[in-house]
Amino acid sequence: MKILVLNGSPRREKSNTMRVTRAFLAGLTEGGGAEVELIHLSDCRITPCAGCLSCWGRTEGECVIKNDDIPLLKEKVLAADIIVECFPLYFFGMPGTVKVFTDRMLSMLCTYRGQVPVKGTPFHGIRPGVEGKKFVVISTCGYAQTDLVYDPLLAQLDIICGPGAYLPVLCPQGKTLCVPELTERIDRFLTKFTDAGRELRDTGTVSEQTLLSLRKPPFPQRTFQRLLEKFWDDEKKGVRGDV
């Protein structure tokens, strides 16, 4: 089983989202037999889409831009059984790097021929060769809860992939995940992400019930607010080591 992890946080290994992703992968790869490749998108050369739509016309699924890392990334996506895309929530959507990467995957979608969008289905359809893969999206956000703040991202992913065609693993209160003093508490909190990874390994999916349970925050609102106050105080004093 080949697992391709595409990390869209510029904070790379220090990233809150990578912390959740590592917990999820621990369950998914338990028992061995999985080959995991981690790529930080911020390390890649990704030229923005030229907007020529050649990949939908004359080049039939091929992008005309060949001199960056997209051809290799596309090869890796095609070879993977499970694609884990992980990124922080930026302005209620995916970070720019991930959006530029997503734009360049246009060649994987079917050509738009005037079909009328139907709610609850992917608006385009995926070209042959990409179907059958599992697609997991792991994201952390700064807000206290995932309600409302993830609506724009989930709406976008539903339209692109189709609801149910990807597994949204969402985690609120991201700023608490890498605070050294909270390590033990957060390790306990993250075991449910490891369980979810194990569930994917054992059943081939993660149930709606599990996905919803992952969205419960690590701390109650009052505690979270106090932690945030301390975080910003430390930030001003320059004493934080996790930046």
Ligand SMILES: Cc1cc2nc3c(=O)[nH]c(=O)nc-3n(C[C@H](O)[C@H](O)[C@H](O)COP(=O)(O)O)c2cc1C
């Ligand atoms: C440019 C920027 C925009 C952000 N926008 C949001 C947002 O819209 N909603 C939110 O809850 N958090 C937002 N955040 C907070 C991050 O999503 C949060 O801190 C996340 O856990 C960072 O993950 P990382 O350490 O993996 O990069 C934003 C952070 C940055 C730097």
